[in-house]
Amino acid sequence: MSSTWHILGAGSLGSLWACRLARAGKAVRLVLRDRQRLQAYEQAGGLTLIEQEQPRHYAIPAETAQADGPIHRLLVACKAYDAAPAIAGLVPRLAEGADVLLLQNGLGSQDAVADLLPQARCVFASSTEGAFREGDWQVRFAGHGFNWLGDPRNPALPAWFDDLHEAGIPAEWTVDILTRLWRKLALNCAINPLTVLHACQNGGLLGHLAEVHGLCTELAALLRRCGQPQAAEGLEEEVQRVIVATAANYSSMYQDVHAGRRTEVHYLLGHACRVAARHGLQLPQLEHLLQRLVEHLRLRGLPCD
Ligand code: NAD
Ligand code: KPL
DSSP states (O other), X not given: OOOOEEEEOOSHHHHHHHHHHHHTXXXXXXXXXXXXXXXXXXXXXXXXXXXXXXXXXXXXXEEETTSSSOEEEEEEOSOHHHHHHHHHTTGGGEEEEEEEEEOOSSSSHHHHHHHHOTTSEEEEEEEOOEEEEEETTEEEEEEOOOEEEEOTTOOSOOTTHHHHHHTTOOEEEOXXXXXXXXXXXXXXXXXXXXXHHTTXXXXXXXXXHHHHHHHHHHHXXXXXXXXXXXXXXXHHHHHHHHHHHTTTSOOHHHHHHHTTOOOOGGGTHHHHHHHHHHTTOOOHHHHHHHHHHHHHHHHTTOOOO
């Protein structure tokens, strides 16, 4: 079985992972959207990763989804709404027993991908690392963090896991990956939409703590109802800690809206509200928050899903 890391999505996180794996001597290939993107990439001659103000160039080979050859190990680094459509184009190339690592934030996209890939093992990741694109094929490593990886259907550690340590990618295998993803989703639901609606940095929510309290109460009820009581423990305290620790930052959703980019609301607050409805759980404050957010996006001509 080939040990090449194919990386679908050469954006912020995809490039960060690709460069670290490549510099550790791992075989890496980028899978780009189409021939036009491939041509532009080939003209640039590779990816540039900027770490502590030091740019370093990595001439990582690339191809399109239509290239030949089986894929045994795939890192999907697209946004949540792009993950399943992007994978659909690669299905014929995925080998029986392939490993597919899903880096998407929120929940819902992982199951959509797994449904398309009965022949593969899907590993879910929750990342607190930070990176952003400074230009085409140029990414800045902006915040050290951590990656939790796990497979809800199979607790066994994958054979490739050591590649991550060798590449200096901070990661731990967990059997509770869904708890991690739910906890991060809840944090994002309690903070991100309010920063958009109040047009503020995370610290601005210190002036709206009653609203944050109401949301945390409902989110904790949802987590308990959907079998994630651990993710509910101390939620409000952690939300307040994050608000204080990141007071000067703009949330990722705020940044997306500000830049006129599509948000991942469908896989965050939207997912929370859909799961609550499926459980017959009424969460009026979360539902009202979603309505206000959708209206806000609609008025700015941004997709609401
Ligand atoms: P990004 O927009 O920077 O990169 C996504 C890339 O996927 C883009 O280059 C896009 O062109 C590419 N893509 C989309 N469809 C494709 C297709 N069909 N074929 C090939 N490429 C395709 O996104 P990102 O910031 O790296 O985020 C990826 C995921 O990681 C998101 O779910 C995000 O929430 C999560 N995340 C990001 C960060 C971060 O700091 N950037 C941190 C934690 C979690
Ligand atoms: O993850 C975040 C984001 O901005 O997406 C934090 C900083 C935790 C706020 O929810």
